[in-house]
Amino acid sequence: MTSNIHNLTRSTDDVVIVGGGLAGLFCALKLAPRPVTLIAAAPLGLGASSAWAQGGIAAAVAEGDSPEAHSADTIAVGGGIVDEAVALGIAREAVPRIHDLLAYGVPFDHDLEGKLAVGREAAHSARRIVHVRGDGAGAAIIAALSEVVRRTPSIRLIEGFVAEALLTEDGAVTGVQLREAGNFSARPTMIASRAVVFATGGIGHLYAVTTNPTEAAGSGLAIAARAGAVIADPEFVQFHPTAIMVGRDPAPLATEALRGEGAILINAGGDRFMTARHPLAELAPRDIVARGVFAEIAAGRGAFLDAREALGARFAEKFPTVHASCIAAGIDPATQTIPIAPAAHYHMGGVAVDARGRSSVDGLWAGGEVSSTGAHGANRLASNSLLEAVVYAARIADDIAGRAIPSPARLPDVLVTPRSGAPDAVTMKRLRAMMSSQVGVVRDGDGLAEAVRSFAALEGAATSIALRNMATTALLVATAAWTRRESRGAHFRIDRPTDAPSLAQRTMTTLSAAREVAESLADHLLPRTAQPMIA
Template identity: 85%
Template sequence: MQDTIHNLTRSADDVVIVGGGLAGLFCALKLAPRPVTLVSAAPLGQGASSAWAQGGIAAAVAEGDTPEAHAADTIAVGGGIVDEAIALGIAREAAPRIHDLLGYGVPFDRDLEGRLAVGREAAHSARRIVHVRGDGAGAAIIAALSEAVRRTPSIRLIEGFVAETLLTEDGAVAGLQLREAGNAAARPVRLAARAVVLATGGLGHLYAVTTNPIEAGGSGLAIAARAGAVIADPEFVQFHPTAIMAGRDPAPLATEALRGEGATLINGNGERFMTALHPLAELAPRDIVARGVFAEIAAGRGAFLDARQALGARFADRFPAVHASCIAAGIDPATQAIPIAPAAHYHMGGIAVDERGRSSIDGLWAGGEVSSTGAHGANRLASNSLLEAVVYAARIADDIAGCAIPSPARLPDPLATPRSGEPDAAAVKRLRTMMSAHVGVIRDCDRLADAVRGFAALEREATSIAVRNMATTALLVAASAWTRRESRGAHFRSDHPAEIRALAQRTMTTLAAARDVAESLTDRPLPHIAQPMIA
């Protein structure tokens, strides 16, 4: 580790990519042979939400399908705030990016005639999801790209470090402060860089029930926000409706493709409940299905995914990853309904970026879930996340290739930061519990106000940088959710249940604005806080 630290401090690379998920790996490969440093908190291939993706990649590659139809589906579920030009551009770039992935060795499923096999998922008007062995796309893609990265001599890989602070000078990126992952007492390392790509993933692990790995704690969003970056749409958090309730953290996921193959949602009485809530029933947009599942659990009836008739004995072969998770929990999905609950799954918000992946800070790009491109609006269409990640990773690489980036300058003086130390486990547990209880599937004014005040206080008082960054991201989500007094897409307010046409616009905010919201709420009385309902 000392050799790694020594090499880091002497780095003169002009491009640093932070994140070992799909966006980070793909961007590094696309930049080759330009030298880059890729910083990954976990060993390559681990700790990335994209490796856990079961659904696949949406792409209009089948006969009769078109990018225009794909974009139309994306816009239809996005709650009226999708950037239509961005959605269409991503859909049109899908086929070339699938071709790139095939070139890197991703073994996408094919039909008997050798064509790419495509499946259907919720709110898609056509079968356009490209899979690997049914539910293994994410793992297969990350494995193939990780191997390609390790074979590429222009990519210097630094594993086991997290980025905890983005360093800037005169409004431009100057470098990063890194620390050994899992060792809060380790000496921080400061790395000079004039071009930084953040591909650090989402924030699902800020919630007590999530499908995301522990690394998805919103750190990339936090360090960009603390450096002054504009943050877009942070209130829009997508909850996957079918996390398997097996007592595990994170919760295993039962892919939406199961419902695409005919699995149904039932309550403890054996009754299908989605047929009364939406014409598409189980294939309705995720926010509607998540609220339907949440309502059954809240009413005490429970919620279950039933694939007994649709798949039965074929379950293990068609969906091996889900089958393994069920068996490990003592559930045989061929003969038993699977207990489920909504879980924090994907963040539509993030660092605001333009069509090239550029943020509001000179020299900072962002791609993948940590960014917000405008493609998802208030509610992401199934299997568009991996597509967006590869499209923007390629765009960022092209943009950087055309930029004249100055050599790293002298690093700015160190910033005042909390003392080094292990994250307070009790504080982390309180934060995650409050996010699930107050900033979850169903929200209201009083609970959001309490969350804003609590996260603002924790951000001020945190004694570790890791906890402070978690609180920073949580504050941004809660403050924007409190400010948006309507229901739109994945953001549902029980006290403002209607969608308001005048508010059909994206949120653009900053950490300073979120702190102002917290300050405005400091004199309001604390409401009575009930315990969270976590299945």
């Protein structure tokens, strides 16, 4: 049963998990029967990017495939900075985690022989993507786990609350400050615990065009950074090449599996443009395909996904989710091409964690998209995100189960952020527009410097905690992108279009370091065309 505000504020020996997506739910179940308090911003099944995942989970379950081959593919697309031990470890744990999900009731697709059915996606050397009804893996997984969570007596579920600050003492976590989601006039409340797991999701909604839900606006990353956590690789943002452009926010996604089944990319003239850009054409790594699509749109030729020949009348049966999105927009993908554009989709960066999911802040673990494990490097391999989420959720549960958690400290007398207003819609729109234009698919030094200055000013001036969190995460992404003076993976700078071998290493930064970068750029005047973030 979902708890309410009246029994929320208290000290607890529970492990507190913030986030109702795949990592949060899986970790809570793996901790059972240990008491867990699970905080979700929206009712379970809503507001989590993992529920929207269409591709599936990558796992070497087919004959002739292996974790070593899976790991090699992950490393190959990661821009030279993948932690190879992490990638191999995740690949080796894929099969037992798939079996866990099956035990929780996830209805993965099977072939006629009763074996798990597998598909292929970009940059995979084998068919190893485990699906549910073609393109419904995320929704099916979250639905199954949500049902189990709701009937697990050791899990206290609190829906409709968001974290807005970590409580710390002597560098260690002592609890979380929460506020009712969407109720900006509500008084915050606190829950004390010395074991907090952040599974708060990604940052896609910082961008004007994204496939992520509105809840994925980088709040968890900002909160952890403000508590002193080390942040890894924030400059690496993956843009999905094929968001369906029909005027919706978030934009519906046309899964990469469509291209795995033979769909092609064309411009308005009918020309197939990816064949000239990469030997794998439409199945090239996502960053290359995203830039190819971006270039066609920038040149005025437009970009379209064409599945007419590859799928035709089979489209609705094979990919019902994408089909429904198209039909709702007045497009019949069996007979028409689908207008597309790159959209912010996944953040390779996040709270830096070790092999057990521990952050640099004592008592804070992080899993799922809010974390950065080193598995993805500069460019995530398709369908590795859900796998990483369940692998690290299980590892975090094991780590917490194996250690003694001190009793909670006394709750502080003073709220960390006593007041907050609703985020200004105009300012938020400007922030998202600047992230897309200056910190998007294609970047350059001048645009990044302009973004850094703007986000730093907004972070200091915002009265809304939600807007301040957005500005904090935007600042971390922009400063890391400005500092990395090369192109690598999903980070592409037109003023420095090649990679620099001396920079083939991960970024490790902090909020204080990002603010120092902003201060170093403060003496440079904003271009006359730049608009202030706050009117």
